[in-house]
Amino acid sequence: MAKPIGARCNLACDYCYYLDKTRLLGQPHGAAMSDAVLDSFVRQICETTLAAVIDFAWHGGEPTLAGIPFFQRAIELQHRYAGGRPVRNCLQTNGTLLNDEWGAFLAANGFLVGLSLDGPESITDAHRRNYAGAGAFANVMRGLRVLQRHVVEVNALAVVSRQNVAEPLKVYRFLKDCGLRHIQFIPVVERLAQDGSLAGPPGTELQGESLTMAPWSVPPERYGEFLVTIYDDWVRNDVGRVFVQLFDVAMYAWMGYKAPLCWFTEECGNALAMEHDGQIYSCDHYVYPEFRLGNLLQRPLADLARSQAQEAFGRAKAELPGYCRSCSVRFACHGECPKRRFAKSPNGEPGLNYLCPAYKRFFRHVDPTMKRMAKHLRAGRPVTQIMQDLARPGGLR
Numbered sequence: 332m333a334k335p336i337g338a339r340c341n342l343a344c345d346y347c348y349y350l351d352k353t354r355l356l357g358q359p360h361g362a363a364m365s366d367a368v369l370d371s372f373v374r375q376i377c378e379t380t381l382a383a384v385i386d387f388a389w390h391g392g393e394p395t396l397a398g399i400p401f402f403q404r405a406i407e408l409q410h411r412y413a414g415g416r417p418v419r420n421c422l423q424t425n426g427t428l429l430n431d432e433w434g435a436f437l438a439a440n441g442f443l444v445g446l447s448l449d450g451p452e453s454i455t456d457a458h459r460r461n462y463a464g465a466g467a468f469a470n471v472m473r474g475l476r477v478l479q480r481h482v483v484e485v486n487a488l489a490v491v492s493r494q495n496v497a498e499p500l501k502v503y504r505f506l507k508d509c510g511l512r513h514i515q516f517i518p519v520v521e522r523l524a525q526d527g528s529l530a531g532p533p534g535t536e537l538q539g540e541s542l543t544m545a546p547w548s549v550p551p552e553r554y555g556e557f558l559v560t561i562y563d564d565w566v567r568n569d570v571g572r573v574f575v576q577l578f579d580v581a582m583y584a585w586m587g588y589k590a591p592l593c594w595f596t597e598e599c600g601n602a603l604a605m606e607h608d609g610q611i612y613s614c615d616h617y618v619y620p621e622f623r624l625g626n627l628l629q630r631p632l633a634d635l636a637r638s639q640a641q642e643a644f645g646r647a648k649a650e651l652p653g654y655c656r657s658c659s660v661r662f663a664c665h666g667e668c669p670k671r672r673f674a675k676s677p678n679g680e681p682g683l684n685y686l687c688p689a690y691k692r693f694f695r696h697v698d699p700t701m702k703r704m705a706k707h708l709r710a711g712r713p714v715t716q717i718m719q720d721l722a723r724p725g726g727l728r
Contacts, residue, residue, distance in 0.1 A: 335364040335397040337607040345458040346519045346547045368609040375632040377412035388421045395428045426474030434481030450502040454495045487511040492547045499560040515576040521545040532670035535619045555692030571715040584663035585701040594668045600645020613644045616670045652680035660694035
């Protein structure tokens with residue numbers, strides 16, 4: 332996950348976990364990835380990737396601030412080093428800077444775009460604003476229309492906060508009405524130190540009993556109901572037409588496959604993040620000095636990825652409280668992301684995921700329909716058969 336302009340962004344969203352990196356990392360104003368870092372990054376990714384298709388993910392901050400020429404250069408380097416293998420690029424953006432020039436470039440080069448959009452105007456603008464305090468919704472929607480006009484593949488990245496968690500169907504149906512058919516719901520969970528700064532995940536410096544939950548953090552029980560409500564609407568009406576990332580994750584688990592999202596795998600460590608200056612960190616959510624692995628200009632990226640520190644980071648995810656190890660849905664959850672493991676279990680064990688009640692509620696609720704869909708798939712029947720099953724009198728009986 333490469334960050335061509337680091338944490339810089341043209342928005343100042345309340346819940347952003349990355350804006351504070353400009354202070355934490357001592358990032359100068361206007362910092363951007365040099366050609367030396369870009370060249371080394373693309374070359375090393377191409378040289379070390381064994382897959383038939385080479386994937387690049389561009390994040391921020393707001394990566395479009397790097398400008399089209401930066402990404403044109405990245406494409407040139409990919410063609411130079413990929414050895415004829417196909418390359419895929421994913422760009423995560425707030426969409427507010429997109430215009431027809433961007434749309435034409437992204438379409439011509441087959442980019443997948445992850446667009447941040449939390450719901451209708453009142454919901455999106457509650458937290459997504461620029462530095463002058465103006466809501467971002469109108470410009471995000473303009474950017475979405477640019478992408479759709481140029482037929483760019485788009486995924487919706489919807490942050491679920493305390494503000495919109497009470498309106499699950501309003502959020503879900505709005506995104507569908509916008510023509511978005513691939514949706515990721517991203518729960519926002521942050522803690523604040525006494526000075527109001529973000530505390531960071533377990534293992535970072537700002538820890539202790541004095542931390543408080545950020546006011547925008549989603550309450551676990553309500554997030555569980557949010558997921559269940561949307562799932563019930565989806566499983567009756569939209570299977571095969573709308574793809575919600577967490578529902579895909581559940582289907583993988585019920586089929587006995589490894590989850591396609593690192594949050595729900597038994598171990599992690601394969602989703603490293605690279606800052607604009609070439610510094611490599613264990614994960615996008617662990618861009619802190621304690622989790623800096625080194626710089627790819629000074630040490631090969633492959634060595635950093637296979638370092639003892641990174642392997643230990645990945646294995647640590649499997650260390651769960653006894654409460655988790657005996658849980659009936661552990662096979663689907665695996666304790667979710669370690670960055671949220673700062674709660675205590677009912678018997679006082681540390682290391683429980685803050686969102687545990689949400690995932691228990693969701694995964695237990697979907698069990699009957701997931702089992703039926705898995706049965707259809709194993710029998711060679713389309714998974715969409717579940718909608719007919721549920722429409723019959725008696726449902727799954």
